[in-house]
Amino acid sequence: MERGAKTFARGWRPRTGLPPLPGPLYWGLISGPGAPRRRSIQVSTPASTIAARASANQATSRHELFFFNYFRLGQAAVYTALAFRPEHMNWPALPEPVIARVFALAYLLAALVMVARTRHTLHRPVLIVSIGLTLDIAAAMLALVLMHDVRMGVAMMLAVNIATGALLLPFRISMFFAALATLGMLGHSVFDLTEADPSDREFAEYGLFGAAYFACASLCYVLGRNIRASEALAEQRGIDLANLSQVNELIIRRMKTGVLLVDEGNRIHQLNESAWMLMGNPSADQRDLGSLAPELSRRLYHWRASGKLDESATMLADGTPEVVPRFTRLAPNDDSHVLIFLDDTSLVSRRAEELTLSSLGRLSASIAHEIRNPLAAIHYSAQLLAESTDMNDTDLRMVEIINNHCSRLNEIIENILQLSRRERSRPETLDLGQWVHHFVTEYRQGNDLGSDILRAVSGSEPVAAVADPQHLQQVIWNLVQNALRYGRLPGEPARVMLVARHSEAGIPILEVIDRGPGIPPKVAAQIFEPFFTTHEYGTGLGLYLARQMAEANQAALEYVRVAGGGSCFRISLTPPARTAAAAPVAVRA
Incomplete structure (x- = not known):
């Protein structure tokens, strides 16, 4: 433990940003009145991975889309400044100054609208970028016509639009807009060649710009894909580290x-x-x-x-x-x-007690196996003596005592063997209302109750529960046997009820209720401990084994004192819906 503590100490440092855990003062408490609330623990699943990537992609798209729209706004401002140049400036030449100014103002207004709507369009980046690139290419073509002297600057600024759009668009759409811009440039050059002074140089320049558009679109697409993958990976790693940190805190908290x-x-x-x-x-x-x-x-x-x-x-x-x-x-x-x-x-004491009990159970089982063979011989011999006709009443009484004690000793051996034996529960869905009536009928047929009363009580609605029928039979048989034996007032017959019902929370319950003197509180606190008994002939294993089998069936066995006298042993079972995926559980039986 000391070595583990040192290892833990080397890998841990106090942090002042931990959120407070529930309760007055738990692991994760921080000083200061403005402590943040506890964060919920996230578990990395495929769905969370997809969400992390989507979050990373949206963050990347947000930055690139803002840059894209602000660059368009600056581009429109340049066109506007060129269109509204002073009269004394002869450059650039504006064949149609009114149309150029209307075009520049319209483009500037469109750019302003797209900047203002950026936050509202983050969830549709492909559509918005496609619309923006279409507008940019159309504006560039108009600028080439209306401001021919600045064609090189227009072509270079359009390259920035194509490259930025490729960061956000799929590859095919990026190539489409690069081709559209190239065709627009070459088309404008062809249109100019039909004029009086065609220029091969201008055609070649536009062709080179087209090649640059394709190269920028390809490179920026690859760059954008890598950026998005890196950010998604970093986001996922951050989630994993946060999960690991909070899981570690939860482990420490639950230690x-x-x-x-x-x-x-x-x-x-x-x-x-x-x-x-x-x-x-x-x-x-x-x-x-x-x-x-x-x-x-x-x-x-x-x-x-x-x-x-x-x-x-x-x-x-x-x-x-x-x-x-x-x-x-x-x-x-x-x-x-x-x-x-x-x-x-x-x-530590409880663990030592469990180990001692386990060792004692194995030792007792080996001894019980050795005792069983001579005990069977003694019992068989006593039965043969009882059949002899030459024995007087005193000898017959002695043989009866031998048989009774052999039976008692055999019962003790059976309990010890059950203590050391492990079986697997085989749960089934049972209707406890029908089950208790069947149990009472079967018990009456196999046991002579005399004046004692044993009856089953259940409502009209079915009480469904999941349990191993054989284990449940053993537990209830033991509880009913104890109730008939000890749950009676002096000189009166035992009155025992086996009740099947739902609790207020809807939990299926089986109760064995008697009208005897009850169990004193000091004794009731120990009745489920192994080898504890108040009867001179008891083994102290019956109730312990009953609780073990109940817990193996995901049920809880408890003692409840009855108002007005009597005892109630209550088994809270599991409803079917809660054990749809439950696996068989090892049980001491």
């Missing part, structure tokens, strides 16, 4: 071991749920370790001063389990922050 982060001023910065409970559920404003847990603060001071660790158990607050504290620095030779691990000794 059974308490974890605290304390600074050099003995102030608690962060702690997980286990530490919060082990320290007596302090409020969020209580962060001084010395006032919350003086003994823990004393041990931390002693460890910082001498480097020695006191490994004895201590209780940090009234009513909390004893813990064994351990300390580790976040960085070597740095006492600014210390991680404190609080090991709950009750968990």
